[in-house]
Amino acid sequence: xxxxxxxxxxxxxxxxxxxxxxxxxxxxxxxxxxxxxxxxxxxxxxxxxxxxxxxxxxxxxxxxxxxxxxxxxxxxxxxxxxxxxxxxxxxxxxxxxxxxxxxxxxxxxxxxxxxxxxxx
Amino acid sequence: xxxxxxxxxxxxxxxxxxxxxxxxxxxxxxxxxxxxxxxxxxxxxxxxxxxxxxxxxxxxxxxxxxxxxxxxxxxxxxxxxxxxxxxxxxxxxxxxxxxxxxxxxxxxxxxxxxxxxxxxxxxxxxxxxxxxxxxxxxxxxxxxxxxxxxxxxxxxxxxxxxxxxxxxxxxxxxxxxxxxxxxxxxxxxxxxxxxxxxxxxxxxxxxxxxxxxxxxxxxxxxxxxxxxxxxxxxxxxxxxxxxxxxxxxxxxxxxxxxxxxxxxxxxxx
Numbered sequence: 001x002x003x004x005x006x007x008x009x010x011x012x013x014x015x016x017x018x019x020x021x022x023x024x025x026x027x028x029x030x031x032x033x034x035x036x037x038x039x040x041x042x043x044x045x046x047x048x049x050x051x052x053x054x055x056x057x058x059x060x061x062x063x064x065x066x067x068x069x070x071x072x073x074x075x076x077x078x079x080x081x082x083x084x085x086x087x088x089x090x091x092x093x094x095x096x097x098x099x100x101x102x103x104x105x106x107x108x109x110x111x112x113x114x115x116x117x118x119x120x
Numbered sequence: 121x122x123x124x125x126x127x128x129x130x131x132x133x134x135x136x137x138x139x140x141x142x143x144x145x146x147x148x149x150x151x152x153x154x155x156x157x158x159x160x161x162x163x164x165x166x167x168x169x170x171x172x173x174x175x176x177x178x179x180x181x182x183x184x185x186x187x188x189x190x191x192x193x194x195x196x197x198x199x200x201x202x203x204x205x206x207x208x209x210x211x212x213x214x215x216x217x218x219x220x221x222x223x224x225x226x227x228x229x230x231x232x233x234x235x236x237x238x239x240x241x242x243x244x245x246x247x248x249x250x251x252x253x254x255x256x257x258x259x260x261x262x263x264x265x266x267x268x269x270x271x272x273x274x275x276x277x278x279x280x281x282x283x284x285x286x287x288x289x290x291x292x293x294x295x296x297x298x299x300x301x302x303x304x305x306x307x308x309x310x311x312x313x314x315x316x317x318x319x320x321x322x323x324x325x326x327x328x329x330x331x332x333x334x335x336x337x338x339x340x341x342x343x344x345x346x347x348x349x350x351x352x353x354x355x356x357x358x359x360x361x362x363x364x365x366x367x368x369x370x371x372x373x374x375x376x377x378x379x380x381x382x383x384x385x386x387x388x389x
Contacts, residue, residue, distance in 0.1 A: 012323055015340055016326075016327065016330055016332075016340070019332065019336060019340060020330065020331075086217055086221045086222050089221050090221070090222070100221070102283075102284070104326050104329045104330060105329075105330045106329065106330060106331060107330055107331035107332075108331065109283075
């Protein structure tokens with residue numbers, strides 16, 4: 001079980017992820033509504049894992065991922081992506097993301113990916 | 121003509137027969153006593169190891185054939201090559217993308233695309249992939265890098281074990297649009313206007329997809345049970361969902377209250 005930071009610009013998606021992660025026994029370290037805030041919250045909260053949306057205002061998910069990895073190369077970040085963003089996922093993995101989950105979310109798949117990344 | 125043992129469904133029972141397989145037809149012995157030319161096959165579908173073929177002459181007859189994979193492969197190849205369907209030679213990649221990510225080592229296969237009533241088949245020397253029409257989520261023409269050139273291809277998004285996968289079809293530009301139109305027409309029953317669900321209803325649908333139950337959805341969206349029930353009705357009426365569980369809320373009768381009171385007394389005494 002891990003302490004997780006959720007970074008997503010939509011409240012609905014954050015609430016959904018929170019519910020799914022709670023149901024899997026995880027705790028929520030915090031939430032952020034854009035990439036900038038995500039990087040700041042990471043530095044402040046030091047979560048075990050971050051779920052990071054890709055398309056966000058201010059700093060997008062890929063840029064936020066790079067900033068977090070620069071601060072903490074061991075950071076475990078799972079990207080949240082919509083179907084059809086395969087190029088973005090490739091870029092994210094290349095930039096150090098440990099995994100990805102696809103929107104719309106399916107609870108078992110989210111929990112499985114989070115579990116795998118936490119164990120890695 | 122080769123003969124192979126298969127099981128065919130007859131009056132809801134599976135019976136073993138020796139089916140004759142020729143170049144252009146199959147022959148079913150007693151109790152069927154039927155010759156089925158492949159060109160009379162109007163639809164072909166597969167569920168696990170059962171091949172379901174629909175033959176249309178004056179009437180429509182469905183045959184369910186159960187056999188080993190090797191026999192079914194031969195049958196599928198022969199039937200799909202001659203049955204009543206829209207077919208064209210094409211390159212395809214199926215599946216090409218799973219869960220939004222390109223499948224490692226996915227390659228273009230040279231073969232044909234056969235569109236029957238209930239499915240889109242991708243056939244090559246080594247592959248027989250069927251995408252049921254009911255599982256098609258979207259069809260579009262996109263640009264794709266093929267051997268260093270930006271090329272028009274058809275992308276078919278479909279559900280595969282609960283996950284969205286995409287298959288790609290590459291063919292000459294002149295036939296690409298024809299195939300696209302045909303596929304759009306075939307899958308028209310799955311089309312929906314984006315405006316049929318409002319924002320809250322879309323959120324409910326997404327939460328259902330994510331595995332949330334009604335109690336969780338009510339709490340997350342802060343809506344009363346009656347409103348959620350109405351949204352469920354709309355989703356059901358549009359054919360977007362199906363009922364899996366009916367949850368009940370009850371209240372205790374006098375007898376029930378008495379039972380609970382007694383039980384509490386005996387626990388506290």
